[in-house]
Amino acid sequence: MRPLPPPEALAHAGRLLAAHGFRETARNTRGDSLYLARGEGPERLRLSNHARTPKQRRIHPEVVASLVIRAPKTEVQVAALVEAALRDFAGGLARQASRLTEPR
Secondary structure, three states, X not given: OOOEOHHHHHHHHHHHHHHOOOEEEEEOXXXXXXXXXXXXXXXXXXXXXXXXXXXXXXXXXXXXXXXXXXXXXXXXXXXXXXXXXXXXXXXXXHHHHHHHHOOO
């Protein structure tokens, strides 16, 4: 199986995430970062070809997980990255929920 170039791998990851109930809610102006949501909450999963900067982390706290693909990947590798991103997203939701329920 030939590796997919990063744009194709990102598109494949987007399709796999859509199969898990995610939908696109925003994209940056260059089109290299997509923000995906599942459900009606503000939490987002970011799909991109580059990591977030500290400034982006401050400005967009709604992003609880990111999936970054910079190099060619096979479909199997993309599927593994998607599974990891789904776990990260679930973990981010759990962390947010625990912060909301912690006594102050």
